[in-house]
Amino acid sequence: xxxxxxxxxxxxxxxxxxxxxxxxxxxxxxxxxxxxxxxxxxxxxxxxxxxxxxxxxxxxxxxxxxxxxxxxxxxxxxxxxxxxxxxxxxxxxxxxxxxxxxxxxxxxxxxxxxxxxxxxxxxxxxxxxxxxxxxxxxxxxxxxxxxxxxxxxxxxxxxxxxxxxxxxxxxxxxxxxxxxxxxxxxxxxxxxxxxxxxxxxxxxxxxxxxxxxxxxxxxxxxxxxxxxxxxxxxxxxxxxxxxxxxxxxxxxxxxxxxxxxxxxxxxxxxxxxxxxxxxxxxxxxxxxxxxxxxxxxxxxxxxxxxxxxxxxxxxxxxxxxxxxxxxxxxxxxxxxxxxxxxxxxxxxxxxxxxxxxxxxxxxxxxxxxxxxxxxxxxxxxxxxxxxxxxxxxxxxxxxxxxxxxxxxxxxxxxxxxxxxxxxxxxxxxxxxxxxx
Numbered sequence: 001x002x003x004x005x006x007x008x009x010x011x012x013x014x015x016x017x018x019x020x021x022x023x024x025x026x027x028x029x030x031x032x033x034x035x036x037x038x039x040x041x042x043x044x045x046x047x048x049x050x051x052x053x054x055x056x057x058x059x060x061x062x063x064x065x066x067x068x069x070x071x072x073x074x075x076x077x078x079x080x081x082x083x084x085x086x087x088x089x090x091x092x093x094x095x096x097x098x099x100x101x102x103x104x105x106x107x108x109x110x111x112x113x114x115x116x117x118x119x120x121x122x123x124x125x126x127x128x129x130x131x132x133x134x135x136x137x138x139x140x141x142x143x144x145x146x147x148x149x150x151x152x153x154x155x156x157x158x159x160x161x162x163x164x165x166x167x168x169x170x171x172x173x174x175x176x177x178x179x180x181x182x183x184x185x186x187x188x189x190x191x192x193x194x195x196x197x198x199x200x201x202x203x204x205x206x207x208x209x210x211x212x213x214x215x216x217x218x219x220x221x222x223x224x225x226x227x228x229x230x231x232x233x234x235x236x237x238x239x240x241x242x243x244x245x246x247x248x249x250x251x252x253x254x255x256x257x258x259x260x261x262x263x264x265x266x267x268x269x270x271x272x273x274x275x276x277x278x279x280x281x282x283x284x285x286x287x288x289x290x291x292x293x294x295x296x297x298x299x300x301x302x303x304x305x306x307x308x309x310x311x312x313x314x315x316x317x318x319x320x321x322x323x324x325x326x327x328x329x330x331x332x333x334x335x336x337x338x339x340x341x342x343x344x345x346x347x348x349x350x351x352x353x354x355x356x357x358x359x360x361x362x363x364x365x366x367x368x369x370x371x372x373x374x375x376x377x378x379x380x381x382x383x384x385x386x387x388x389x390x391x392x393x394x395x396x397x398x399x400x401x402x403x404x405x406x407x408x409x410x411x412x413x414x415x416x417x418x419x420x421x422x423x424x425x426x427x428x429x430x431x432x433x434x435x436x
Contacts, residue, residue, distance in 0.1 A: 146262030
């Protein structure tokens with residue numbers, strides 16, 4: 001039986017070299033996505049097509065093309081459907097059914113003060129675990145801290161219930177949706193095993209969250225925090241459906257957070273520690289500097305592939321010609337390519353590039369959409385304020401409490417195979433000692 005026909009793009013731009021049927025350019029893309037897209041751009045120009053594993057990607061890198069991508073209405077070319085197409089390789093389908101809370105609901109109008117206490121408590125508990133001296137891997141440390149912050153903020157894992165944390169972390173790591181783009185082969189493994197490991201983790205998390213809910217209701221905790229908002233949204237549901245619904249909403253929101261937050265925190269710390277002047281300014285209380293450093297660290301560490309799944313035929317003008325793109329194609333660009341080469345100097349870390357969360361004017365930058373940290377327009381990340389607040393608190397408290405000595409000889413480098421999210425890295429060990 002022949003493979004189904006791929007979506008039509010008219011006129012057809014240059015094609016990336018393919019291999020076997022259906023696989024197409026899949027293997028070189030997965031080996032090193034950033035290098036793959038950069039090389040395709042050099043060979044084929046700013047507009048080209050990639051066929052990989054049955055998907056057709058219409059790739060745009062010119063300033064008008066990238067602007068056109070971000071301007072696409074959701075009803076015509078959907079970010080939600082594109083994300084689902086990737087995540088469903090790893091996550092059991094039943095987790096997507098019947099959700100009532102999503103990040104844009106939870107964070108859209110959220111006041112910072114309602115979650116800062118939970119973040120502060122989570123950071124303090126994690127720093128207490130370190131003791132007075134020792135060493136840690138930055139990404140392993142911030143991963144555990146990210147779990148603790150997130151589950152304290154929207155998972156109800158605070159106070160006495162924090163004892164559930166060590167039961168939840170390995171289950172969330174097993175369910176982790178980000179594995180499908182950090183280590184793409186794990187998405188294939190989940191598919192090949194019918195997601196048995198992931199379904200077992202889902203069931204276990206539901207049982208633990210049921211314990212958390214019972215304890216919360218026994219204590220009479222209020223509903224004025226993020227977790228309380230999730231709980232209240234299910235008050236009209238039958239008991240069993242309510243418990244499962246709350247747990248699954250928490251799972252999706254937490255997995256979304258863990259795809260970026262802990263890695264962004266790690267890169268902020270890595271880049272600040274590389275410069276003694278930044279460490280001293282942070283210890284002196286320069287909050288704005290830490291926030292600018294976070295935005296700049298995220299910009300350089302971005303490995304996200306921006307995707308829109310076409311639902312109805314769309315026209316994309318790349319500045320040279322207009323293309324008609326048929327439904328089921330994906331319009332895409334790669335942030336790890338444009339974020340560092342859209343203008344001279346963007347390949348270097350410079351926190352003064354930002355004014356708050358806004359990128360300052362960059363000479364020779366053709367359009368602001370070529371540089372992205374939290375996205376642009378309607379699809380900007382709704383959790384930006386939460387994420388930056390959490391990074392700021394963690395970095396400031398860590399630097400205030402410990403002297404930190406980086407133990408890496410070469411500058412940490414992102415994992416090559418990652419296709420999405422903020423980059424991970426290995427070998428980022430830090431020696432620490434409590435300050436007097």
